[in-house]
Amino acid sequence: MTSQAVDSDLSARVTRSALAADGTVTNLWGFHQWFADYTADDWSRVSEIPFSGLTGWRFEETTGNLVHDSGRFFSVQGLRVRSEQGPIRAWSQPIIVQPEVGVLGILVKEFNGVLHCLMQAKMEPGNHNGIQLSPTVQATRSNYTGVHGGKPVPYLEYFRSPLSHHVLADVLHSEQGSWFHRKRNRNMIVEVAEDVEPLPGFHWLSIGQLYELLRTDDLVNMDARTVLSCLPFAGRGLADTHACGGDAFRTALMRSLSEDEATLHTTRHVRSWITDARVRFEVDATLIGLDDVRGWQRSADRISHETGLFFDVMAVDVRTGNREVGGWTQPMIHARDLGVVAFLVQRIGGVLHALVNVKAEPGFVDVVELAPTVQCTPQNYKALPPEAYPPFLDEVLDAPADSVRFDTTLSEEGGRFFRTRSRYMIVEVPPDRDLAVPHDFRWVTMRQLASLLRHSHYVNVQARSLTACLHSLIRQPERC
Template sequence: MANRLSAVPQSKFCRDAQLLFLRSALTVENPFNSTQQVLGWLQERNRQVKVSVDRIPFSRMSSWAFDAERRRLAHSSGSFFSIDGINVQTNAGPVQDWDQPIINQPEIGYLGVITKVFNGTLYFLLQAKIEPGNVNNVQLSPTLQATKSNYTRIHKGKSPNYLDYFTDRRRCEILLDQLQSDQGARFLKKRNRNIIIKADADIEILDDFCWLTLGQIKELMGIDNVVNMDTRTVISGISYGNHLDETVRFYNLVNRSSDTVGTRLLASELNAEVALHTTDEIIHWFTHLKTRYDLLVRPLPLKSVRDWIIEDDCIRHKDEKFFRVIGVHVEIANREVTGWDQPIIEPMNEGICAFIAKEIKGVIHFLVQAKVESGNFDILEMAPTVQCITSSYDNTTSRRTLPYLSEVLTLATDGKSVIYDTLQSEEGGRFYREQNRNVIIMADDDFPEETPENYIWMTLNQLKIFNKFNNYLNIQARSLIAGISFT
């Protein structure tokens, strides 16, 4: 394989890592754990681990309270996160001035995966982890998933498992290391460190952990609510290299038996030569929009947030829209701290996150939206073609006015157009039973290449280039990219 994939010049370390990732992505056979065994193991962990999540009034939350002037809802330590109020003003979209509660969590947390090579194949160490907001309790999380407050043990509990592999840089090789954003509509400028490391020494495998290939992880992402959001964002950053068009075509000819969707998606991932727009043109498009759109976010006391009502057991919109902030008491037997209280965000609707894809110049492109959200670090992020909640598309007017929404809903009912369609959970530590439909749809040749100003066609290779850098791809786009399988 190494000889066939002659590449655009890169360091030997990068090439070696990319080939390890690619081989793992194309491997679904696992002598340690078959995919069916993993699903059975997750079900067994669900039966074995005691989980209790009960709604409680804010006044009963231990260590959490509103301050005297009801400016924010915060932890007594000043750590973890707080629920703040903001006013948002922007010239993007039909609503240009609104207030809302938002999660303020300025700490940068770890989302880290340990990998190791067995018999030439790279395996990923994932955890069967329970979060209070998970719709099905146990989901596959990274090896390490911890906020700074967690790993510095503000909670007085145990240190997270495998933390020392990430804090002692001498122990492992770093294969990927990125700062990535979180939900821009719910978090205020929140980022996490997404990191993948490779260990050479033997590793003790604890009870809630297992080795999986990247191909298996992607296979499991085709099942509703199995792979959690944090795992999805980490593996979304994996690059398989930048290769010449001639090389990619030769690789597909030699290594693939037929022209499948997976083959074509892999070509879009590897091909660094053929695209509708150059990388410089995409940078110009994005920079131009950043100078055109304004995003002014001002802090507000929670008690002063327009259209939102603070009640004994929730903070809600007056029209029961968007989301609610509720309080919960949590007991989970196998966590660093087995019992605690916290606020958590409860959605009022499920949502849909969808990419429309189309073959252009013989390579699959994705229709990318430049989207302004209240908590964005730098005004805009690259988002899926459509990203909205169901209350937006239950409305006939919204179906007409939201770009590409009608096309997505129409094509999504046509089974032959859909190449990926699952329900995926948002992060269960902050969001209560929130799941969104994740869809990738292949449009036919008649679908127009012309786009509105804040949309552009990009190959998967180009998306991965921008994903290497901070604050370009939003978490919804990264979640969809992570689910793309080549097998």
């Protein structure tokens, strides 16, 4: 079988699992019962503490940086940013520095011809609701090499030696470039044929079931969403082989995933546009001591901006019975307000396109990555000049209800961000509307996003989450 035929067969299997009426291991009712029972047994406690309550962490005398005694895990340092673009040309801020590459991996296996994902019900200290669905493996290098002295990470062996199995996806992707300095994780999907017994806290779910669960607030965590976005979805003739009962939107979405459908811009054009932005956007982001950050104030339990906006650095004490270690303390970032992350989508020639933005964030490795149409915290613009107000934000927030295709509040990464959440939205623009698009925005299809997702540093984490959400809409409003 040729590699093209293998890819086509894989896309067909992924699509079949996404469209399956239900999983073959359990139905969603059974999953919710299992999840409710598991969370009811969780006695984890997360308490906000002053910085003096941190164990194993200290502020360095020379820099003010917040560091771990082991020199591992992560640190909170300062970042000085200068840019030639945008209304804000210079600022400084705290930022998380975590040079380690973590592993985010989902194990998949066919049951009765339907692909299923082994998901973990995982407690993270930043989750406002305690436990959320995470990938099979979600671990930093410090965690899986045992720096914390805790238990081994379950199922890690499938991702440490992936070439002995069927690797469906394996790519380095960035984390939040506004809060992490050059942070990357290895996003992996590995298929196995042998029996894999789910340990306590793990559950097999079909892709379609996960897509249904994405509609529940704060259930599928950020790490699971970014890995799900890497599923090799795009194939040929999907709209023909998977009829959607006359639903024009879902048919347009299927055509958007198909490799043989027209696009407004060629993929070569899109990649050149991104490269051009990386040349045009001049961003100088330099690590500095936390004591040298201007406009931020440190109290006994917070490092906050003088306006009371943006985010805080704070600390927590964690006690739990379902992690590799039973308790620890750590710093975290706490966003002050709810974010808005949204795609505008439009049917162009009967093919659904999403409006993406080349966005510079100071923590990115390569200056800019593709971001959603809107990615912001609206409350923050009280302290910024009017020209900083995001394009299309009002278009999203004022959209009529019948044009909102997806609207769910989802948590950001719970290992470093404390109860930080965003409203994830997909809003459809009528096909006959001519929307004025600035130069730093482009319409792309889902197939083009899938192509870019195979490479590092092209699609940011918010856009990857939204890509998974957009894929989930092939099941709405009623199953094919």
